[in-house]
Amino acid sequence: MREIGWSHNLVILERCKDTHEREFYLRMTRKFDWSKNVLAHQIDNQSYEKSLLGQTSFDKTLTPALRAQAKLAVKDEYAFDFLELGGQHGERELIARIEDFLLAMGGMFAFIGSQERMEVEGKEYFIDLLLFHRRLRALVAIESRASPSV
Known part of the structure; x- marks a missing residue:
């Protein structure tokens, strides 16, 4: 939580109820340097839920x-x-x-x-x-x- 901005933390805490979901958005925000608006869009777009599906040919x-x-x-x-x-x-x-x-x-x-x-x-x-x-x-x-x- 210390590695991203306070406003980012507030968005995550207010909008994500699940601990794993919060951790996902914290890590992704830090890793990809998301702005607050991009973070909010990722939450609105349910990126956490979609990432759980893992529908790729990467394997x-x-x-x-x-x-x-x-x-x-x-x-x-x-x-x-x-x-x-x-x-x-x-x-x-x-x-x-x-x-x-x-x-x-x-x-x-x-x-x-x-x-x-x-x-x-x-x-x-x-x-x-x-x-x-x-x-x-x-x-x-x-x-x-x-x-x-x-």
């Missing part, structure tokens, strides 16, 4: 040394409702808002590019958002599923 694809770090650092799906895009939005608007958000996350992710071309087994793909996670030293590819336009 098959990563070395044991990277597996635990990866599970704590990334999730299969993110809810970007905090971007306040409204009911209908396009992919470009979503990507622009995500870029702004990543800049505010304190430097854990580095933006590499959007619509990055990739070729796999002779087929051409375009990654919506390509990031580099500094702690994991790994690329993170994000495929957006924007709301359909009317």
Whole structure:
């Protein structure tokens, strides 16, 4: 509790009733240097509960040394409702808002590019958002599923 700000502690104490949940958010806040607003969003988004599900392919694809770090650092799906895009939005608007958000996350992710071309087994793909996670030293590819336009 001494290693994060007092306002962070208040948010955790007021909003998390379970001891394990509190410890999770304390550790994640310290580890990823979350701002108070990012912490509040993580609690609203039920990151603790989702982390318990552990629905990843990390066990098959990563070395044991990277597996635990990866599970704590990334999730299969993110809810970007905090971007306040409204009911209908396009992919470009979503990507622009995500870029702004990543800049505010304190430097854990580095933006590499959007619509990055990739070729796999002779087929051409375009990654919506390509990031580099500094702690994991790994690329993170994000495929957006924007709301359909009317």
